[in-house]
Amino acid sequence: MTSDNHQDNIIDVKDLKVHFPVTEGLLKKTVGWNYAVDGVSFSVRRGETFSLVGESGCGKSTTALSVLRMQDVTAGNIVFNGQDITHFSANKLRPIRRQIQMIYQDPFGSLNPRMKVGSIIGEPLRVHGQAKDKVKYRTRVKELMRLVGLLDDMADRYPHEFSGGQRQRICIARALALEPELIICDEPVSALDVSIQAQVINLLMDLQERLGLTYLFIAHDLSVVRHISNRVAVMYLGQIVEVADRQTLFNDPKHPYTQALLNAVPEPDPELESSRPERLIIGEVPSVRNPPSGCRFHPRCSKAIAQCKIDRPVLNLYNQSLIACHLY
Amino acid sequence: MSLLSINNLSVSFQTDRGVVQAVDQVSFDVDAGETLAIVGESGSGKSVTALSILQLLGDAGTISDGQIVFDGQNLLDLPEKDIRNIRGDRIAMIFQEPMSSLNPVLTIGKQVAEPIWLHRKKTWNEALDQAEELIKKVSIPDARQRLDAYPHQFSGGMRQRVMIAMALACEPKLIIADEPTTALDVTVQAQILSLLKNLTTELNSALILITHDLGVVARYADRVAVMYGGRIVESATAAELYKHPKHPYTEGLMASIPTLDGEPGSRLQTIEGQPPDLLHMPAGCAFHPRCPYAAEICKHAKPSLKEVEANHFRACVGYESIS
Ligand SMILES: Nc1ncnc2c1ncn2[C@@H]1O[C@H](COP(=O)(O)OP(=O)(O)O)[C@@H](O)[C@H]1O
Ligand SMILES: Nc1ncnc2c1ncn2[C@@H]1O[C@H](COP(=O)(O)OP(=O)(O)O)[C@@H](O)[C@H]1O
Ligand SMILES: [Mg+2]
Ligand SMILES: [Mg+2]
Numbered sequence: 001m002t003s004d005n006h007q008d009n010i011i012d013v014k015d016l017k018v019h020f021p022v023t024e025g026l027l028k029k030t031v032g033w034n035y036a037v038d039g040v041s042f043s044v045r046r047g048e049t050f051s052l053v054g055e056s057g058c059g060k061s062t063t064a065l066s067v068l069r070m071q072d073v074t075a076g077n078i079v080f081n082g083q084d085i086t087h088f089s090a091n092k093l094r095p096i097r098r099q100i101q102m103i104y105q106d107p108f109g110s111l112n113p114r115m116k117v118g119s120i121i122g123e124p125l126r127v128h129g130q131a132k133d134k135v136k137y138r139t140r141v142k143e144l145m146r147l148v149g150l151l152d153d154m155a156d157r158y159p160h161e162f163s164g165g166q167r168q169r170i171c172i173a174r175a176l177a178l179e180p181e182l183i184i185c186d187e188p189v190s191a192l193d194v195s196i197q198a199q200v201i202n203l204l205m206d207l208q209e210r211l212g213l214t215y216l217f218i219a220h221d222l223s224v225v226r227h228i229s230n231r232v233a234v235m236y237l238g239q240i241v242e243v244a245d246r247q248t249l250f251n252d253p254k255h256p257y258t259q260a261l262l263n264a265v266p267e268p269d270p271e272l273e274s275s276r277p278e279r280l281i282i283g284e285v286p287s288v289r290n291p292p293s294g295c296r297f298h299p300r301c302s303k304a305i306a307q308c309k310i311d312r313p314v315l316n317l318y319n320q321s322l323i324a325c326h327l328y
Numbered sequence: 329m330s331l332l333s334i335n336n337l338s339v340s341f342q343t344d345r346g347v348v349q350a351v352d353q354v355s356f357d358v359d360a361g362e363t364l365a366i367v368g369e370s371g372s373g374k375s376v377t378a379l380s381i382l383q384l385l386g387d388a389g390t391i392s393d394g395q396i397v398f399d400g401q402n403l404l405d406l407p408e409k410d411i412r413n414i415r416g417d418r419i420a421m422i423f424q425e426p427m428s429s430l431n432p433v434l435t436i437g438k439q440v441a442e443p444i445w446l447h448r449k450k451t452w453n454e455a456l457d458q459a460e461e462l463i464k465k466v467s468i469p470d471a472r473q474r475l476d477a478y479p480h481q482f483s484g485g486m487r488q489r490v491m492i493a494m495a496l497a498c499e500p501k502l503i504i505a506d507e508p509t510t511a512l513d514v515t516v517q518a519q520i521l522s523l524l525k526n527l528t529t530e531l532n533s534a535l536i537l538i539t540h541d542l543g544v545v546a547r548y549a550d551r552v553a554v555m556y557g558g559r560i561v562e563s564a565t566a567a568e569l570y571k572h573p574k575h576p577y578t579e580g581l582m583a584s585i586p587t588l589d590g591e592p593g594s595r596l597q598t599i600e601g602q603p604p605d606l607l608h609m610p611a612g613c614a615f616h617p618r619c620p621y622a623a624e625i626c627k628h629a630k631p632s633l634k635e636v637e638a639n640h641f642r643a644c645v646g647y648e649s650i651s
Contacts, residue, residue, distance in 0.1 A: 166602065193603060194581055195369065195581060195599035196603075197584070198586075199600075201596055202595045220514065224586055226586060246592070247592075260515060263518075264517070265543060266518075266544050266547035266548075267547075268545075269546055270547075271567060273546045273547040280515075
């Protein structure tokens, strides 16, 4: 079964489906469906970093936005702290929104260029009516800035005066303002240079330790995921193909897609690279409009058997991992 | 003699906010058939260096100093007409975004045939036949039919294959690939880079591979040049550079990559501070404000690249003053 019986889950996603209509012409007639997320189940345990990895377009961001309820879902359930929030009204969602925050890839696009950094960081406090006591408000903003390694006097500057890494710090400070339990990090370091990536990753890990945060972490850079995660789910074309703890997933990947993905990523080690055989997978990711039958990976899988074309594999417990593959 | 030898290349840009010295006294060699990777953070001058070779800088950019010697000829002495003859023939270039270098209203076949027809003085039909062969060679299925397709009908990965076909059309001695797979997914990136590497090996073409991905460098490069703030700070064979980085920046860069054997929960090493702003370049060594070894002299003296071991070059005065 796909359900996770762990006692202290902060999030349970059950058979989530998000289908987008594909429209054509002036009248926007629906001519097909984009099965962006198609039966995804996973749980995030309190205090852990749970990562979603996969190539672009496989449905990571759509899944994340659904958890936040910023994306309407076609089917399935989102359970937060034991409460099914899938159909909560905007009003009922308000306290939940405080507890789940998001950090995006693009620290440029998500900051208002006309606001000073101090007001950007304090905005969630103002929106949620926590800025009435001006002294307390200012102290809190300063505290947040220090927490993420920004200097007090930066509060009066504008976002364009900051580099990418510092802007991501501003986003993190803003996300922390309301003391959330869960932070969804959607490719938080993908746009940053290597030397700056490391600073932001360390910051995220420090904050997790100090504040007891839980992260739902999305990335396509596997070395980053390997470093930061406790458990990892691999997605392919709108479905999860494997869930395992970090060690198992990277040292002993089971699903042929996971194996191919790990092999495609070159390691920063010329010696290792020259000794490791290159096993390329053929073809490209097919369109989500017309996903292959059975296992969605079967047309590219070197180990596919007849059954793979017909039956869709579901996630099954194998040793300590969950794997959706007829070979296991 | 090297196939390409760049000596003291300097390039500046006139911008609204002042003059930017994008490339500052850069020197390196590329031998026939070898793959040289140029790595560095965004804005460090990698693309400008590459564009200078074929003089594709545009109006704002000026090559203020240096030589670019290719096959014994200083390209900077040649008239524009001769450079045009070299482009796509003896030196070809592949960019990150193939859509911007492909003509949206011409079929793929016409675009691949064009350089062959132009540089090889073949008839149009001969050029088209050869284009079909090339399309097959880059593993695009149904080559014959695909000749009549337009760029928008191709995926990003397929377009990059077309670019490779075009680049290889005249069997160039040098191919410059500027972040050719940055926009692609990892499984497709692996296919494209492996294709590029195999075909350049087959033709014994040299490859300058520009990337910020240190994994890609490790898998495909023979030698590496590391750029920082418009200058090359270190160069060596790939194996040597990863194992024994000698410049504090390279050392920091290598240490900040998450590795396979890192302890769970362990912190990464970091390079403190932020990359330099080219409009307000620090005096002396551009890296000194972030350098853990910086000495007084680093604030004033601009280090030049010196051979510190056989085939291992480093530009650092501070290190020398310590050891
Ligand atoms: N708002 C939307 N409307 C229509 N299609 C969408 C929308 N958001 C995402 N998609 C499609 O859903 C699929 C999954 O996208 P996404 O979740 O962004 O993938 P990832 O984050 O893994 O790159 C893609 O095919 C994408 O084009
Ligand atoms: N057309 C241009 N006009 C003005 N400045 C430019 C232009 N092209 C590049 N530059 C500047 O030159 C520097 C180096 O750029 P580039 O070579 O593109 O860096 P990289 O490829 O290493 O990311 C950058 O600071 C950039 O702003
Ligand atoms: Mg995304
Ligand atoms: Mg560039």
